[in-house]
Amino acid sequence: xxxxxxxAASEPKTRLADVLSPDERAEFAAAMLDDVLAAIQATGHEPxxxxxxxxxxxxxxxxxxxxxxxAVNAVLADAGKETPVAVVMADLALVTPDxxxxxxxxxxEVVLAxxxxxxxxxxxxxxxxxxxxxHGTSYLxxxxxxxxxxxxxxxxxxxxxATDVDEREDLAEVLIHTDGRTYEWLxxxxxxxxxxxxxxxxxxx
Amino acid sequence: xxxxxxxAASEPKTRLADVLSPDERAEFAAAMLDDVLAAIQATGHEPxxxxxxxxxxxxxxxxxxxxxxxAVNAVLADAGKETPVAVVMADLALVTPDxxxxxxxxxxEVVLAxxxxxxxxxxxxxxxxxxxxxHGTSYLxxxxxxxxxxxxxxxxxxxxxATDVDEREDLAEVLIHTDGRTYEWLxxxxxxxxxxxxxxxxxxx
Numbered sequence: 001x002x003x004x005x006x007x008a009a010s011e012p013k014t015r016l017a018d019v020l021s022p023d024e025r026a027e028f029a030a031a032m033l034d035d036v037l038a039a040i041q042a043t044g045h046e047p048x049x050x051x052x053x054x055x056x057x058x059x060x061x062x063x064x065x066x067x068x069x070x071a072v073n074a075v076l077a078d079a080g081k082e083t084p085v086a087v088v089m090a091d092l093a094l095v096t097p098d099x100x101x102x103x104x105x106x107x108x109e110v111v112l113a114x115x116x117x118x119x120x121x122x123x124x125x126x127x128x129x130x131x132x133x134x135h136g137t138s139y140l141x142x143x144x145x146x147x148x149x150x151x152x153x154x155x156x157x158x159x160x161x162a163t164d165v166d167e168r169e170d171l172a173e174v175l176i177h178t179d180g181r182t183y184e185w186l187x188x189x190x191x192x193x194x195x196x197x198x199x200x201x202x203x204x205x
Numbered sequence: 206x207x208x209x210x211x212x213a214a215s216e217p218k219t220r221l222a223d224v225l226s227p228d229e230r231a232e233f234a235a236a237m238l239d240d241v242l243a244a245i246q247a248t249g250h251e252p253x254x255x256x257x258x259x260x261x262x263x264x265x266x267x268x269x270x271x272x273x274x275x276a277v278n279a280v281l282a283d284a285g286k287e288t289p290v291a292v293v294m295a296d297l298a299l300v301t302p303d304x305x306x307x308x309x310x311x312x313x314e315v316v317l318a319x320x321x322x323x324x325x326x327x328x329x330x331x332x333x334x335x336x337x338x339x340h341g342t343s344y345l346x347x348x349x350x351x352x353x354x355x356x357x358x359x360x361x362x363x364x365x366x367a368t369d370v371d372e373r374e375d376l377a378e379v380l381i382h383t384d385g386r387t388y389e390w391l392x393x394x395x396x397x398x399x400x401x402x403x404x405x406x407x408x409x410x
Contacts, residue, residue: 015403099362114364116321117374117404118381136400140381157304159319159367166403169322176323176345195341198220198371199322 001104001124003040003086004075005059006068007033007051013091015166019204028185032093032165033057035180040088042097043104047088050075069134081128088122089115093174093182094160103161108154110146113161114139122161127151171202206309206329208245208291209280210264211273212238212256218296220371224409225394233390237298237370238262240385245293247302248309252293255280274339286333293327294320298379298387299365308366313359315351318366319344326369332356376407 011022012029020028033049037059040047049061050071064071072087079085086104088095103113103122110130115121118137129149133141146153163173165182174182175193190205216227217234225233238254242264245252254266255276269276277292284290291309293300308318308327315335320326323342334354338346351358368378370387379387380398395410 096362114382115404116364116368117377117406118398118400119404137381137398137405157301157363157365159321159364160362162364162367163321172322176342177319193323193342195323199320199324200342201322 001045001084001086002075002079003045003047003088004072005033005036005040005047005049005088005090006072007049007055007090008068009051009053009055013166016168016171019168019171019202024189028182029091030057031181031185033090035178035182036088036090036092036095038180039095039097039100043100045086045104049090069132072132072134076125076131084124084126086122086124087132089164091164091166092121092161093165093180094163094177096160099158099160102158103156106154106156107152109151110142111154111156112139112142112146113156113158115164116162119164121164122156169199169201172200175202176200206250206289206291207280207284208250208252208293209277210238210241210245210252210254210293210295211277212254212260212295213273214256214258214260218371221373221376224373224376224407229394233387234296235262236386236390238295240383240387241293241295241297241300243385244300244302244305248305250291250309254295274337277337277339281330281336289329289331291327291329292337294369296369296371297326297366298370298385299368299382301365304363304365307363308361311359311361312357314356315347316359316361317344317347317351318361318363320369321367324369327361327366374404374406377405380407381405 013025016025037047047059049059051061051063052065055061109127111124113122118139120138120142130151191202194201194203218230221230242252252264254264256266257270260266314332316329318327323344325343325347335356396407399406399408
């Protein structure tokens with residue numbers, strides 16, 4: 001199985017602009033990428049980064065400047081019928097080898113791990129006609145595409161895979177559930193949990 | 206195993222006040238309770254409602270007007286050492302029999318299903334000294350309490366169990382992932398998905 005990690009290297013994580021500067025957002029995105037790559041490697045797979053520009057990491061990097069959907073569909077077409085392809089987003093800071101094993105081991109011709117808010121945070125494609133469309137509510141679109149091409153779908157129910165880190169409140173999930181590089185980066189940056197009556201949020205000292 | 210569902214019958218779901226009237230919030234909470242009870246029944250267990258006042262539903266209801274933590278701890282103490290107790294929150298509108306089976310089948314003396322934002326959306330207690338504390342970041346507190354009493358912990362990684370429906374954006378999860386009474390209630394109430402560039406949200410007609 002190929003395991004591809006798309007990575008937008010330029011101006012990442014704009015929805016964290018209320019808490020992080022542009023340079024900090026780039027560092028933060030790189031820390032999350034490192035944690036995702038380490039979790040993939042711990043499952044015995046070699047991650048391949050699909051980046052919009054060269055990235056200095058200890059993994060194979062393919063540069064493709066096209067938008068995410070087109071770049072991933074090129075990988076799926078290139079892999080052909082024989083090779084399953086997993087696509088794992090680079091901002092899944094909560095990901096663990098266990099969560100990835102559930103994704104990789106699931107039986108479907110198309111395996112989907114929905115993200116909160118209707119995205120598709122990770123998938124495995126084993127059907128030659130399946131293709132992606134990351135615009136809009138991509139999880140529902142991917143269910144529909146799988147139906148259209150006659151691919152059997154399995155959905156992986158995982159909080160860790162559902163949690164892409166895009167917004168301030170997502171930082172709390174990192175502080176609660178992880179202890180990797182992303183956690184260290186937030187901790188060093190002065191972030192801590194701040195219970196406020198409803199869900200816990202974060203504050204920065 | 207006893208399966209207890211705490212239910213605050215009076216003025217539920219205040220954090221949905223920006224989209225639902227008080228009467229609507231009560232109806233909405235009742236629809237979620239029905240879906241949770243149906244999912245529990247589909248696993249072959251008989252749910253027991255632990256309510257702050259009498260509730261008209263087709264299940265055993267125990268009324269306990271004390272705060273959540275005290276009421277649940279009374280159930281745990283009453284069950285004693287022999288009977289495992291599951292506590293499943295009434296606002297888990299995404300819950301399925303499969304997600305509950307993972308919770309019930311997990312091996313730990315304490316099994317925790319974290320909610321987004323650090324809550325504890327469901328748990329199973331099989332250790333006589335474990336007790337709950339739902340104030341603050343209860344998931345972290347429950348990990349600590351389990352450690353203190355020497356109980357082995359297992360954590361269930363489930364987006365469905367992690368999604369308690371408290372805020373407007375959570376309604377999108379219901380519309381994306383469910384088709385039960387809660388979905389019907391939202392649909393009848395004019396709610397639909399509204400992609401807005403980031404995560405999908407909801408609009409009301």
